[in-house]
Each structure stands twice: as structure tokens, then as C-alpha cells.
Amino acid sequence: MLEAKDLTKKYEDGLLALDHLNFKVEPGEIFCMFGANGAGKTTAINLFLGFIPPSEGTALIEGVDVVKEPLKSKEYVSFVSENVMLYDNFTAYQNLDYFSKLAGKRNLTKSDYAQVMKQVGLQEEAYDMRTKNFSKGMRQKLGIAVAILKDAPNLILDEPTSGLDPKSGQEFLDLILELKGEGKSIFISSHDIFRAKYIADRVGFMLQGKLVMMKTQKELRGEDLNKLYVEYMQEHSFAE
Ligand SMILES: Nc1ncnc2c1ncn2[C@@H]1O[C@H](COP(=O)(O)OP(=O)(O)OP(=O)(O)O)[C@@H](O)[C@H]1O
Ligand SMILES: [Mg+2]
Known part of the structure; x- marks a missing residue:
């Protein structure tokens, strides 16, 4: 709440x-x-x-x-900002791994990450791409994926x-x-x-x-x- x-x-x-x-x-x-x-x-x-x-x-x-x-x-709480902050030299996978571990989720596998990226509608070619090449919408999708993986009971989204x-x-x-x-x-x-x-x-x-x-x-x-x-x-x- x-x-x-x-x-x-x-x-x-x-x-x-x-x-x-x-x-x-x-x-x-x-x-x-x-x-x-x-x-x-x-x-x-x-x-x-x-x-x-x-x-x-x-x-x-x-x-x-x-x-x-x-x-x-x-x-x-999970938060998705209008301008999602990512580690731009990391790939999408690496970003999910980093932020999930930061949120205390230590048991997630590469296939969990792939599944959530599919769920948010990120195209498969992007999974291994460095996020510095992501468009705004791709960043937002990955931000939502980070939020889903954290699995907090509250979600705050700024102009998602x-x-x-x-x-x-x-x-x-x-x-x-x-x-x-x-x-x-x-x-x-x-x-x-x-x-x-x-x-x-x-x-x-x-x-x-x-x-x-x-x-x-x-x-x-x-x-x-x-x-x-x-x-x-x-x-x-x-x-x-
Ligand atoms: N750090 C700050 N210092 C001083 N004033 C600020 C600061 N951040 C925001 N404001 C002012 O507070 C008011 C509210 O800004 P806010 O960013 O909360 O609006 P918003 O509803 O999110 O707008 P938008 O729809 O454009 O995102 C604005 O007048 C803004 O200029
Ligand atoms: Mg605003």
C-alpha cells in the first residue's frame, strides 16, 4: 500500500x-x-x-x-523513471543481473531474464546489446523488467x-x-x-x-x- x-x-x-x-x-x-x-x-x-x-x-x-x-x-517499492537509469556499457542481460542482485534476488538465471524481457516486449536482438544503443522505449521496457524482477508489492511509474x-x-x-x-x-x-x-x-x-x-x-x-x-x-x- x-x-x-x-x-x-x-x-x-x-x-x-x-x-x-x-x-x-x-x-x-x-x-x-x-x-x-x-x-x-x-x-x-x-x-x-x-x-x-x-x-x-x-x-x-x-x-x-x-x-x-x-x-x-x-x-x-519498484520504480520506473521516465528516463530509466541503466549501466550503458552493460548489455540488457547484464543490467538485469546487476539490478536484480542489488534488489537481493540472487537466484535468477539467464532464462529468467530472457523470460521477463519477452514479457515486456523487448525484441530478442536487444538482449545482448549494450544499453547505450537502446531507444527510449527500449530503456523503458528494460526498466519495467527490472521492476518486475524485484517483485515488490508497490510500483511507482513516472510517465511510463x-x-x-x-x-x-x-x-x-x-x-x-x-x-x-x-x-x-x-x-x-x-x-x-x-x-x-x-x-x-x-x-x-x-x-x-x-x-x-x-x-x-x-x-x-x-x-x-x-x-x-x-x-x-x-x-x-x-x-x-
Ligand atoms: N529541485 C527543484 N528545485 C526547485 N523547484 C523545483 C525542483 N524540482 C521541481 N521544481 C518545481 O516544482 C514544480 C513541480 O515540478 P514537477 O517536476 O513535480 O512537475 P510534474 O508534474 O512532474 O511535471 P511534468 O508533467 O512536466 O513532468 C515545478 O514548478 C518545478 O519547476
Ligand atoms: Mg514529471
Whole structure:
């Protein structure tokens, strides 16, 4: 489970990037957060991962406070960044081996790695290729493979479909649904309303650091999510 309690971030320059954010992502649930550029989505993710300290409030991963127990909280979460960090002189296999061992998975074999690369839709020619030659989408796929191998109960994804071609994007959604089926709590920041609306159990709109709307799939039934987003963004910007 992922939980934000009044999570707030004021950067050193005084900018209030995140203003008392509250949400919960239960096991087997997908929460999609949408918002304009600069709305605070990556800031929220960086707080969960302990990359930056909060100014106020708490981020909990499996009930573990990420500030009080940073190492323990990280055991329970996998993260796929928009720009996946890899060891570019390593091949795809070597990257999976390195990151899996780092995550404490010592018994995985080359065929486990091959299987997960197939699962994420990476083409076979790429398995032995150094990742410095990977395209953005290939990097994202390998990042998702790393996350799957870690097998943590929580998954945080920052704009995971931004580099994927349409077919890979669709396959990615199926993969996320599979992970949801395994009972994982999944947080996705995205600009891709069209795709995300098919998988989200809960949808949130961020505007200038505030969560201005949060609705469940059921509450959104029959709504045009794209239209709703535009309306919220206009309404709330004028209200500022
Ligand atoms: N390290 C930092 N220092 C100061 N301000 C920052 C820092 N990182 C982000 N910001 C500011 O915080 C605000 C929120 O940024 P954030 O990256 O969280 O937005 P985002 O919702 O992820 O946007 P995008 O959709 O473009 O990825 C922006 O105004 C940004 O300029
Ligand atoms: Mg961002």
C-alpha cells in the first residue's frame, strides 16, 4: 500500500510544488495521476522514493515512513523513471543481473531474464546489446523488467508510456493489469489520459501542487475524462 498524508514540498526557492497531498493506493489498485507540466507529479514521486525530504507530511510505503526508515521502505517499492537509469556499457542481460542482485534476488538465471524481457516486449536482438544503443522505449521496457524482477508489492511509474510506440503502449497496459492482478499497489503519473483511463481504478488531477479532483472508476463511468480534465484545469486556474 502507498499512502500520502498531507505530503507537502516547498523547494528552497520558496516554490510550493506540493500542497498537502492525500491519497491511498490499496493492494490490487491502480491510481493514475494527471496534471499539467510542473503540477508536482514527479515531486510527489521523488518524495516517496526519498530522493528529496518533505517540508511537511508523510509518505508511507507498506506503512513504513520513508523518512524514518528509508532503506526498509525502498525494499517494498519498484520504480520506473521516465528516463530509466541503466549501466550503458552493460548489455540488457547484464543490467538485469546487476539490478536484480542489488534488489537481493540472487537466484535468477539467464532464462529468467530472457523470460521477463519477452514479457515486456523487448525484441530478442536487444538482449545482448549494450544499453547505450537502446531507444527510449527500449530503456523503458528494460526498466519495467527490472521492476518486475524485484517483485515488490508497490510500483511507482513516472510517465511510463511516454516513449512507447502504440503497440508497446497497449502491451504495457496489459502488463500493468497483470501486476494489479497479483495484488500490487500501482501509482502512475501520466499525460496519457486516453490509455490510462482503461486501467485506472482511481484517477487524480493535479494543479499547481494540489490534488483538485480524485474519482474512482465507478464515479467516472460515462464521463469524458479528457473533457473533465480540461474543465478542471480551466475552472481551477481562474479561481486562483
Ligand atoms: N529541485 C527543484 N528545485 C526547485 N523547484 C523545483 C525542483 N524540482 C521541481 N521544481 C518545481 O516544482 C514544480 C513541480 O515540478 P514537477 O517536476 O513535480 O512537475 P510534474 O508534474 O512532474 O511535471 P511534468 O508533467 O512536466 O513532468 C515545478 O514548478 C518545478 O519547476
Ligand atoms: Mg514529471
